Amino acid sequence: MRRLLSLLGAVLLLASCQSLSSRVGSTPPPEGQPIFLGEKHSLRSAILEEERGFQLYLPPGYAESSERYPVLYLLDGDAHFHHATGVVQFLAGNSHIPPMIVVGVPNTKRTRDLTPPPHGDTVMPGDTSARSIAQSLPTAGGADRFLRFLEEELAPHIEAHYRTRPYRVLVGHSFGGLFAIHALMNRPQSFNAYIAISPSLWWNNGELVAGAVKSLERLPEQERFLYMSMGEEGEEMLKPIQRLAATLEEARPARLVWRYAFLPNDHHASTPHRTLYDGLEAAFEDLRLAQWEARTGELAQVETRYAQLSKRLGFELQPPEELINVMGYSLLQRGKVEAALTAFRRNVERHGDSANVHDSLGEALEAAGQLEEALESYRRALALGIQANKVHPAYQQHVERVMSKLSVQASGDGAP
Known part of the structure; x- marks a missing residue:
């Protein structure tokens, strides 16, 4: 009798299913329907005293689930949001990284926000005028205020309005890479993983490199991750990052997992895509x-x-x-x-x-x-x-x- 009831129930279920399945997928999507990549939002920053926009990508299925997600904060979001969200979705779809929220941070005053205060007689690479950074880039030096904005305003806003995990990834290129290293060295608790792409470590005569060992003594108990890359970009860009990699190799700071990749077939503008892919894979290598x-x-x-x-x-x-x-x-x-x-x-x-x-x-x-x-x-x-x-x-x-x-x-x- 139990088997007969089981079979009868299956027959009734099949009947209802066959009626439904004839309709599932039978309606093609409308012509010209947009492909959704993300959303634009903004918030007022008291720290920076200006309105700051941000771009938001939510993982597929976010609306239908109750899952929580790590958050990737992407500097120069206006330049990198499209390809970065594609990398994140592709890697997550293949279980090489967990699904993630991506927050793109467009620029208002890029040089101001992404550079530490300039000092000394450091000059811009390739500048033959002998002018110092402070003279060449008079708005430079606001990295600490911008880091406060990310840590005290933007990240809490995202965490209050979206389902997040207590894991933040910071990604920056060029001056953004310099900013990522600066954040790790000075406020390592701000983010859990740092991806520094072609970082401008020549800034202030390589000050961040020289002070790396002492700075990294302040790492929190929870492990931090650093991934750095550099393309074929000339000695002024290459030598500082090579010195930093050699310093980290010798010092082996506790609670820091790090990688450095030299990309001989890439130049300054082409390093971000490859580095983001490889850096995220390395940060979550156990998944692969x-x-x-x-x-x-x-x-x-x-x-x-x-x-x-x-x-x-x-x-x-x-x-x-x-x-x-x-x-x-x-x-x-x-x-x-x-x-x-x-x-x-x-x-x-x-x-x-x-x-x-x-x-x-x-x-x-x-x-x-x-x-x-x-x-x-x-x-x-x-x-x-x-x-x-x-x-x-x-x-x-x-x-x-x-x-x-x-x-x-x-x-x-x-x-x-």
Whole structure:
């Protein structure tokens, strides 16, 4: 009787599903519909005494979920927002980094905001007039005020209005890279990870490089991450960053993980895209390693990897649904059905509102010969698909296949 009721319920569900599935995806999107990249907002800064705009990118699915996300603060947002959000979405979609919110910070007075106070007789690279920085760039020197704006006004505004994790990434190029190093050396608690692209470390005769070891003694208990890059940009740009890399290699500051990449095929304007991609991958390297383990190992290895990363980042990060699904199917293909069931069941525990996880568990149960349990999982996938108005054809096919198997079994059980 239990089996008969189960089959009858599946038949009724299939009937409703077939009516719905004929409509799902049948309406093409309107011609000329815009592709959404982000939003523009602004807030009044009391520190800078001006209105400051910012650009906002939210990860796919933000509106439908309750998840919280790390935040990437992107200097020169007006120049880099488009390609940077593409990199973030691509890497997150492939589980190389967690999904992130991106806040682009356009400039009002770039030189003022991104440079430390000038002093001494430092001259601009290539300037043959012998004028000092202070003479060449009279508005320079407002980096500390701008850092206060980011730390005390913009970041709290984002964290009050959006679902964020306690993890901030700062990305800057050229003077923005100089600013990122300046922030790390002077207020390392402001951000958790710093990506300094072609930083202008010649500023003030390399003062930040000379004082690096002493500055980094102030690092907070939670680990900080630094990724630096430089293209083929001439000795005045290259030598300071090489000295900084050599200093860090020798000093090995506690609680700082750092990388330096020389990009011989890039020039000053082309380094940002490649560096952002590589820098974010390096900051979350454990996620990429977990992907390999998901294809070759078992659930415990991946969960251990995520636990280690969570401890390092300072917030809990769970293996995503897609990664555990990949692992489950890899285990199935290798004949490890029980291990696959464990992985798929963990996915159901964590992502029970996803039709896909129930469908995948159904496949493992079917492979294990547990047909009634498989049918129940497939029916749940189908019901969730109907509820979300997203019925994958496979959901129906799987229900029909298992119903057929159970029908054959029932006929056999009743034979004389």
